[in-house]
Amino acid sequence: MDRFPRAKVAIAGVATFGIGENPGKRPLDLAASAAVRALDDAGLALSDVDGLFICLPDDALAGLAGAEYLGIQPKFTDCNRTGGSAFHSHVITAAFMLEAGYLDTVLIMYGSNQRSAGGKLVQMRQSSIYELPYRPINPMSSYALATARHMHQYGTTREELAEVAVAARGWANLNPDAFMRGPLSIEDCVGARIVSDPLGVRDCCLITDGAAAIVLTRADRAKDLRKPPVYVLGSAAEVTHASIDQMPDLTVTAAKRAAERAFGIAGVTPADIDVVQIYDAFTINTILLLEDMGFCAKGEGGSFVSGGRIAPGGVLPVNTNGGGLSFCHPGMYGLFTLIEATQQLRNECGERQVENVKLAVANGNGGALSSETVTILANQDAV
Incomplete structure (x- = not known):
C-alpha cells in the first residue's frame, strides 16, 4: 500500500x-x-x-x-x-x-x-513516427482513436457520448462563470461538424x-x-505511454490503477463519493474515467451516463461547474477539477451546489490519455 x-x-x-x-x-x-x-x-x-x-x-x-x-x-x-x-x-x-x-x-x-x-488546442509534443503517415489532427485524433475502439468493442454510441456534453452544459447553465452556456441537445451534438471521426465539435473541449x-x-x-x-485523503498518479499508438489498451487508462491506489489510501470506495470532477477534454474521457475509477463496469460507461444520470438532478453529479466541455479549458484543466471539488465541499457553489457533499473525487488527465491522476478530497464531516 x-x-x-x-x-x-x-x-x-x-x-x-x-x-x-x-x-x-x-x-x-x-x-x-x-x-x-x-x-x-x-x-x-x-x-x-x-x-x-x-x-x-x-x-x-x-x-x-x-x-x-x-x-x-x-x-x-x-x-x-x-x-x-x-x-x-x-x-x-x-x-x-x-x-x-x-x-x-x-x-x-x-x-x-x-x-x-x-485560439487553437496546443499540441505539447509531436505525433510519433508511427502516426505521422496517417496525418493525425492531434490531440483530437488520438482521442478519436480511443473513442472508435470503445465504440467497436462495447457498442458505445455517439448519442451516449452526447449525453456527456449535454450533462456538462446543464451544469454550466447553473454556473455564471461558465464560458459556454445555453441550450444543447443530444441532436445538436450528434449533428455537429465532425472534427476527427467519430468526434464532433461538441465532443471536444473549449479553447479559453x-x-x-x-x-x-x-x-x-x-x-x-x-x-x-x-x-x-489520498492521491495517486500513473503514466502508461506518451503516444496513443503505445497505449497498452485503448479502452483502459492509467486511472484504473491510480484510482485503486487513491481509494485504498483514502479508505473509501466509489460508492461513498458525492461528486466527481473529471478532466473531460473530450466526451470519451468521462466515459472511460468513470469506468476506470470504479463508478461502473468496463464497457458500461455509455449506458451509465445516459438518461441524465450525471447531469443536474442525476444520481451522480459529474463536472458540476460545466467541465472542460462547457466551463473552461485553457490548455490544461487539471487544477480546475481540484477547485470545483473544493468549492463543492465548502458549500460555495450557489445554484449548482450539490446537497450534503462530504467526499469528492477530482481527476487529472495529461497527454493522449497518457498520465492520469486521482485525488480524493473530504470536508470535516468525512474525516
Missing part, C-alpha cells in the same frame, strides 16, 4: 481568474492574479509561501519567473509537466513535503492565454483563457485559517 499522509494536509484556499478571453495578458499575468486571490481566500499572504508549484504553457522555467513575478523567495519550486495531470502530481509532492515540515505553505498555480493568443490556483498547508494549521479546510 502506498504511504500517503492521509488527511494531514488540506486545501486552504482556491481561486480562478480570467475565464474566457483576456487579450493582452500573458499566462503568468493570469496565473499570478489567481494566486493572489487564492491566498486571500485562505487568509494568507505572499510572504507566507515557501513552496511554489507552477506550470505554464510558454515557460519551461516557470518556477523562476513565477517567484520573481510574485516577489517571493520560495524554499522549493516544481515545474513537473505531465500535461493536465501535473497539478495533482504537485499535490502529491507537496503533501509529503508539508507533512515532513520541509514546507509550510504551498502555492500551486497555472495560467494560459490559449484563446486570445491563437484562464487561470487557477490553490493553497495547501498542514491540516492542523488550516483549521485556523479563513475558510473551512478541505482534506486530501
Whole structure:
C-alpha cells in the first residue's frame, strides 16, 4: 500500500481568474492574479509561501519567473509537466513535503492565454513516427482513436457520448462563470461538424483563457485559517505511454490503477463519493474515467451516463461547474477539477451546489490519455 499522509494536509484556499478571453495578458499575468486571490481566500499572504508549484504553457522555467513575478523567495519550486495531470502530481509532492515540515505553505498555480493568443488546442509534443503517415489532427485524433475502439468493442454510441456534453452544459447553465452556456441537445451534438471521426465539435473541449490556483498547508494549521479546510485523503498518479499508438489498451487508462491506489489510501470506495470532477477534454474521457475509477463496469460507461444520470438532478453529479466541455479549458484543466471539488465541499457553489457533499473525487488527465491522476478530497464531516 502506498504511504500517503492521509488527511494531514488540506486545501486552504482556491481561486480562478480570467475565464474566457483576456487579450493582452500573458499566462503568468493570469496565473499570478489567481494566486493572489487564492491566498486571500485562505487568509494568507505572499510572504507566507515557501513552496511554489507552477506550470505554464510558454515557460519551461516557470518556477523562476513565477517567484520573481510574485516577489517571493520560495524554499522549493516544481515545474513537473505531465500535461493536465501535473497539478495533482504537485499535490502529491507537496503533501509529503508539508507533512515532513520541509514546507509550510504551498502555492500551486497555472495560467494560459490559449484563446486570445491563437485560439487553437496546443499540441505539447509531436505525433510519433508511427502516426505521422496517417496525418493525425492531434490531440483530437488520438482521442478519436480511443473513442472508435470503445465504440467497436462495447457498442458505445455517439448519442451516449452526447449525453456527456449535454450533462456538462446543464451544469454550466447553473454556473455564471461558465464560458459556454445555453441550450444543447443530444441532436445538436450528434449533428455537429465532425472534427476527427467519430468526434464532433461538441465532443471536444473549449479553447479559453484562464487561470487557477490553490493553497495547501498542514491540516492542523488550516483549521485556523479563513475558510473551512478541505482534506486530501489520498492521491495517486500513473503514466502508461506518451503516444496513443503505445497505449497498452485503448479502452483502459492509467486511472484504473491510480484510482485503486487513491481509494485504498483514502479508505473509501466509489460508492461513498458525492461528486466527481473529471478532466473531460473530450466526451470519451468521462466515459472511460468513470469506468476506470470504479463508478461502473468496463464497457458500461455509455449506458451509465445516459438518461441524465450525471447531469443536474442525476444520481451522480459529474463536472458540476460545466467541465472542460462547457466551463473552461485553457490548455490544461487539471487544477480546475481540484477547485470545483473544493468549492463543492465548502458549500460555495450557489445554484449548482450539490446537497450534503462530504467526499469528492477530482481527476487529472495529461497527454493522449497518457498520465492520469486521482485525488480524493473530504470536508470535516468525512474525516
